[in-house]
Amino acid sequence: MNNALEFRISASYGKTEVLHSVAGTIAPGEIVALAGLSGSGKSTLALALLRLLHYRGGSVTGSITVEGRELTGLSESAMRSVRGKLIGYVPQSPGTALNERLKVRTLLEETWSAHAEGAGSFGALLESVQLPGDQVFLNKRAGELSTGQGQRLLIAFGIMHKPAVLLADEPTSALDVITQAAVLKLFAELNQKNGTAMLFISHDLLSVASISHRVDILHEGKIVESGPPGKIFSAPEHPFTRSLVDAMPRRMD
Amino acid sequence: MRRKLASAILILVALCALFAPAIAPFDYDRQFRESPHAAAGGQFLMGTDNLGRDRFSRLVYATRISIVLAPAAAAVSVLLALMLSRFSSLTTLCLSLPWIFLFIIMRALLPLDTGPFASILLTFALMGVAGWAWPARIFNASIRQIRQSGWLLQARASGMPSRRIALIHVWPHLRAIAVAQFRVLVPAYILSEASLGLIGLGVAEPLPSWGNLLAELQRPQAVSANPWILAPLGLLMLVMICLEEVSA
Amino acid sequence: MTPRGFARRLASRLVSLVVIVLLGGFAAAALVRYSPGFASLPEDLDPSISPETLRALHAQNEDSNPLPVFYARYLAGTFHGGFGVSTSLNQPVAELLRRRAPVTVRLVAEGTAGGLLLGSLLAWAAVWTRCAYLQTVAVSLTGLFLVVPPAVLALVFFFNEAPLAIAVALAVFPRLFGTLRALLGDLYQSPALLAARARGLSSATIATRYVLGAASGQLIAITGVALVLAFGSAIPIEVICGIPGIGALALQAAIGRDMPLLCALALIITFFVTAIHTFGDLIE
Ligand SMILES: Nc1ncnc2c1ncn2[C@@H]1O[C@H](COP(=O)(O)OP(=O)(O)OP(=O)(O)O)[C@@H](O)[C@H]1O
Numbered sequence: 211m212n213n214a215l216e217f218r219i220s221a222s223y224g225k226t227e228v229l230h231s232v233a234g235t236i237a238p239g240e241i242v243a244l245a246g247l248s249g250s251g252k253s254t255l256a257l258a259l260l261r262l263l264h265y266r267g268g269s270v271t272g273s274i275t276v277e278g279r280e281l282t283g284l285s286e287s288a289m290r291s292v293r294g295k296l297i298g299y300v301p302q303s304p305g306t307a308l309n310e311r312l313k314v315r316t317l318l319e320e321t322w323s324a325h326a327e328g329a330g331s332f333g334a335l336l337e338s339v340q341l342p343g344d345q346v347f348l349n350k351r352a353g354e355l356s357t358g359q360g361q362r363l364l365i366a367f368g369i370m371h372k373p374a375v376l377l378a379d380e381p382t383s384a385l386d387v388i389t390q391a392a393v394l395k396l397f398a399e400l401n402q403k404n405g406t407a408m409l410f411i412s413h414d415l416l417s418v419a420s421i422s423h424r425v426d427i428l429h430e431g432k433i434v435e436s437g438p439p440g441k442i443f444s445a446p447e448h449p450f451t452r453s454l455v456d457a458m459p460r461r462m463d
Numbered sequence: 464m465r466r467k468l469a470s471a472i473l474i475l476v477a478l479c480a481l482f483a484p485a486i487a488p489f490d491y492d493r494q495f496r497e498s499p500h501a502a503a504g505g506q507f508l509m510g511t512d513n514l515g516r517d518r519f520s521r522l523v524y525a526t527r528i529s530i531v532l533a534p535a536a537a538a539v540s541v542l543l544a545l546m547l548s549r550f551s552s553l554t555t556l557c558l559s560l561p562w563i564f565l566f567i568i569m570r571a572l573l574p575l576d577t578g579p580f581a582s583i584l585l586t587f588a589l590m591g592v593a594g595w596a597w598p599a600r601i602f603n604a605s606i607r608q609i610r611q612s613g614w615l616l617q618a619r620a621s622g623m624p625s626r627r628i629a630l631i632h633v634w635p636h637l638r639a640i641a642v643a644q645f646r647v648l649v650p651a652y653i654l655s656e657a658s659l660g661l662i663g664l665g666v667a668e669p670l671p672s673w674g675n676l677l678a679e680l681q682r683p684q685a686v687s688a689n690p691w692i693l694a695p696l697g698l699l700m701l702v703m704i705c706l707e708e709v710s711a
Numbered sequence: 712m713t714p715r716g717f718a719r720r721l722a723s724r725l726v727s728l729v730v731i732v733l734l735g736g737f738a739a740a741a742l743v744r745y746s747p748g749f750a751s752l753p754e755d756l757d758p759s760i761s762p763e764t765l766r767a768l769h770a771q772n773e774d775s776n777p778l779p780v781f782y783a784r785y786l787a788g789t790f791h792g793g794f795g796v797s798t799s800l801n802q803p804v805a806e807l808l809r810r811r812a813p814v815t816v817r818l819v820a821e822g823t824a825g826g827l828l829l830g831s832l833l834a835w836a837a838v839w840t841r842c843a844y845l846q847t848v849a850v851s852l853t854g855l856f857l858v859v860p861p862a863v864l865a866l867v868f869f870f871n872e873a874p875l876a877i878a879v880a881l882a883v884f885p886r887l888f889g890t891l892r893a894l895l896g897d898l899y900q901s902p903a904l905l906a907a908r909a910r911g912l913s914s915a916t917i918a919t920r921y922v923l924g925a926a927s928g929q930l931i932a933i934t935g936v937a938l939v940l941a942f943g944s945a946i947p948i949e950v951i952c953g954i955p956g957i958g959a960l961a962l963q964a965a966i967g968r969d970m971p972l973l974c975a976l977a978l979i980i981t982f983f984v985t986a987i988h989t990f991g992d993l994i995e
């Protein structure tokens with residue numbers, strides 16, 4: 211059986227290479243957490259997998275396959291049918307990722323009709339990310355949402371078409387602990403119900419570990435360690451992983 | 464409150480312009496040869512000019528011309544700006560040409576027997592064409608900003624077709640800029656027409672416009688004899704202030 | 712920016728400056744040559760002139776060279792000094808310009824200086840004093856002069872025999888006020904200024920180091936804009952008040968279908984405006 215996602219890519223901005231032949235596989239139904247320092251290239255990796263990095267002024271070489279299908283070399287219009295449908299994406303910064311002039315309703319409808327016919331119904335979807343589905347909310351402009359609300363709306367966009375792979379870039383960074391727990395639970399449910407594979411980017415290792423099957427550590431543009439969360443926490447091998455684990459807050463016991 | 468008052472005045476002026484034939488007691492070019500330079504009052508509300516034409520009627524018709532054509536010229540500029548904004552070097556070139564100079568050339572080169580109607584259309588069409596570069600530069604800058612925006616990337620990541628992205632996401636931004644530019648250009652063109660009219664390069668006689676009515680100000684003795692000569696200037700400034708107030 | 716990067720940018724700017732100036736001259740020449748009124752002469756409307764004389768006049772006026780040839784020859788001529796001979800005034804163009812330019816330069820320079828001074832003063836009053844009364848005065852004054860056509864201002868000054876440079880200044884300052892106020896407002900709130908105040912620096916130091924120093928780049932750019940604005944309002948002012956400057960000369964040239972004079976004016980004016988824009992871009 212094919213892996214949900216398989217890649218080996220290098221990425222650079224101008225002459226500086228920020229990802230050096232980073233390789234990874236995600237099995238169907240697997241949740242992989244990707245951790246690393248700020249600036250280590252996590253967001254770059256997510257954009258590169260969607261083949262959107264050139265819009266940020268970067269370039270990518272290497273190969274990316276989703277469910278056995280090679281993405282590099284696909285035309286822009288073929289890529290369009292992949293984005294949002296096969297690969298869902300939750301961007302890192304909700305503040306800038308929403309077009310502040312548009313209504314929530316418009317954004318939802320447009321995201322829906324990119325890959326589906328007819329009128330979508332969004333009540334259940336919004337409820338699953340703890341957002342109200344009423345008219346007042348739907349008629350709000352995206353610029354009027356709080357950062358956390360914006361982030362949950364972006365999560366809703368990412369999972370709307372039940373993608374085979376979800377790339378979530380710090381999807382809970384702006385949420386309070388209760389909502390964060392609910393969103394994590396939602397991801398776990400989606401994963402169990404639909405078998406969605408996930409690449410979960412976060413530097414908050416502890417919270418991610420609870421739902422992920424494997425943790426990859428990205429350091430200086432390379433994946434330096436990869437293993438189940440229990441092993442990473444109890445017996446880290448790479449010195450960087452060790453310092454990362456040492457720096458984590460512990461229960462006072 | 465001030466805003467409401469300003470819009471009310473603007474609507475009133477626009478209505479006067481619309482119903483000019485009903486409001487003006489005489490035709491704009493009817494000459495009362497027996498009473499040139501008539502004083503205000505009586506038959507002539509604001510007196511008559513040197514050719515014995517009723518000033519009030521001419522003002523009403525002038526309002527019609529200025530108030531219709533300045534927005535039209537502004538619309539032409541904004542449309543051209545939208546279409547041409549991608550050619551940034553052309554924009555720079557046109558920004559670098561002092562358009563008042565070009566305008567003098569263009570306007571002075573019109574055949575000497577150009578009819579008055581053609582002269583109005585040409586005056587405002589040339590203004591519209593000459594003024595596109597500035598809004599184009601602003602469009603260009605904001606398009607560059609939109610290109611780098613996070614939401615555009617997000618829209619692409621959700622697999623929307625690019626034509627939908629342009630229509631749903633990008634157009635509302637551009638539309639807002641277009642409206643803002645339009646609002647800036649309308650008063651600018653009203654002023655430009657006034658300056659050109661004063662030099663005698665605007666709308667040609669016998670058609671009245673705010674600009675060529677202002678030309679009467681060049682005879683200060685006449686102004687002290689009949690202060691109503693200042694009426695076009697007052698109306699122009701009033702409309703400009705209201706436009707400013709409404710778009711603020 | 713590295714010196715090398717700057718040199719590169721300077722070079723590319725200079726190249727584009729030359730290209731724009733040449734294109735500007737060509738545009739003006741093309742405008743004249745292909746305008747519908749090119750062939751018409753003031754004598755056309757004079758019923759006392761016989762048709763034969765008219766035809767002869769037209770033949771004499773017609774330039775048989777195609778435009779690119781004319782323009783190329785014209786440019787070649789300018790390299791050998793002199794801009795050719797004005798056909799309407801029968802004088803060397805260079806000589807005409809030498810006589811007319813100082814008038815305009817002086818009017819524009821004084822108008823720009825006055826406009827900048829007035830604009831800065833009002834912006835300072837509106838931002839720095841934090842006095843609501845002064846603020847209202849500044850905004851209303853700006854609003855008032857924003858809606859008066861520069862030509863009307865010129866007339867008022869002309870008939871009262873007041874210096875016309877003030878009319879130019881009054882036309883320029885309201886268009887600078889907004890930018891200057893925003894600039895000063897940003898400075899007013901800047902953390903650097905706040906820190907300077909917290910350190911107890913004297914107001915003289917603050918004014919020179921933290922305001923003039925911090926804003927000098929933008930101030931130069933604004934001066935460029937002011938120059939272009941002043942020039943734009945100087946042209947109609949010259950025409951109305953009969954000042955023998957470049958603006959009046961341009962009108963004469965256009966009415967007389969004077970190709971060499973128009974081309975020279977277009978080249979010079981385009982150069983002037985483009986140079987200002989280029990300079991503003993470079994120091995940004
Ligand atoms: N548009 C860009 N142009 C040039 N360099 C960039 C650009 N975007 C990111 N970089 C650089 O690439 C590297 C990786 O950036 P990236 O955004 O992928 O980091 P990240 O791991 O997502 O960090 P964070 O946890 O802060 O989000 C950084 O060193 C950054 O400076």
Ligand SMILES: [Mg+2]
Binds near residue numbers: 254
């Ligand atoms: Mg990131």
